[in-house]
Amino acid sequence: MLEEKLKEAIVGELKRQAANRPQSLKVEGSCEELVVNGKIDLAELAMVIAGSVAGEP
Secondary structure (H helix, E strand, C coil): CHHHHHHHHHHHHHHHHHHHCCCCEEEEECCCCEEEEECCCHHHHHHHHHHHHHCCC
16 A cells, blocks of 8 residues: 555656656656656655655645
8 A cells, every 4th residue: 555655656746747847857657667758856756755655645
């Protein structure tokens, strides 16, 4: 269950970043396998992961 929440949080955040910066980041795939091309804001990704582990929505 925790692993699934983490996967969903990571994929959701990467897709959000890609939607906000389509010229800098492209993300394709699902919770099982991703293709990522571009720059990722690791600070934002880390916050989402930490929130997921802490049980925040």
